[in-house]
Amino acid sequence: MLELKSKNTHPIKIEVLPTYVEELSRPLKNDFVFNYFIKIYNIPTSDIQLLAKTLYFRDGKRSETCMEFDDVNEEQAWIPAGDTYEYSEFHTMRTTTGNMRGEIILRLIETDEIIKVKIPLTFFRIFKADEVLKLQKTTQGPRLRE
Numbered sequence: 001m002l003e004l005k006s007k008n009t010h011p012i013k014i015e016v017l018p019t020y021v022e023e024l025s026r027p028l029k030n031d032f033v034f035n036y037f038i039k040i041y042n043i044p045t046s047d048i049q050l051l052a053k054t055l056y057f058r059d060g061k062r063s064e065t066c067m068e069f070d071d072v073n074e075e076q077a078w079i080p081a082g083d084t085y086e087y088s089e090f091h092t093m094r095t096t097t098g099n100m101r102g103e104i105i106l107r108l109i110e111t112d113e114i115i116k117v118k119i120p121l122t123f124f125r126i127f128k129a130d131e132v133l134k135l136q137k138t139t140q141g142p143r144l145r146e
Contacts, residue, residue, distance in 0.1 A: 011043035014104070016122040021090070030094045034124045037088045044082035046110035051076055055102035055119070060095030072104060091124075098124045 017037045024033040042048050050072040058064045073087035091100065102119040 011045060012048070012106070012117045013041040013043065014117060014119055015039045015041075016100070016120060018100075018122055018124050020124070020126045024090070027096075032093045032096055032124075032126065033090055034093060034098075035088055035090050036100065036122065036124075037086065038119070040079065040085045040104070042079040042081060042083055042085070046108045047078060047080050049076055049078050049107045049109060050085070050104060051107055051114070052105045053102060053119070054105075055100060057091055057093070057100050058098055059093045060097040063094070078109075093124060096126045100124065 015038070017039075019035050019037075021033040021035050025031055040050070051070075053069050053072050055067045055069075056064060057067070073089070077085055079085045099121060100119070101121045103116045104119060105114060105116055107114050
């Protein structure tokens with residue numbers, strides 16, 4: 001078990017982009033596959049090493065699953081200061097909606113400090129093409145006339 005030496009004071013940013021994978025899903029069997037891309041930004045202070053992660057998935061019926069890993073993306077990657085690390089994974093939900101949250105445990109190379117960084121709450125939802133267009137129009141706001 002890793003011993004955390006302090007709270008996260010190192011500037012790390014994590015972004016998650018979820019997408020529905022229609023071609024791998026089987027709606028008639030309540031298997032809805034989502035792919036999520038994770039990008040970790042190591043703001044220039046110290047090199048870091050990714051050690052482990054814990055993910056919590058909750059489906060639309062509020063059924064929750066916890067998954068713990070002794071690595072991140074099947075490795076304990078080293079991210080130099082100022083660099084980024086990207087990977088993607090799949091998760092199957094029993095419903096058309098759900099969410100994910102979690103944390104990554106990492107080591108600051110310079111101080112050997114072990115810290116936790118939260119993975120932001122991310123929502124999974126199936127969008128149809130017309131819903132995506134409607135959302136894009138809504139978020140763009142009114143257009144200025146030229």
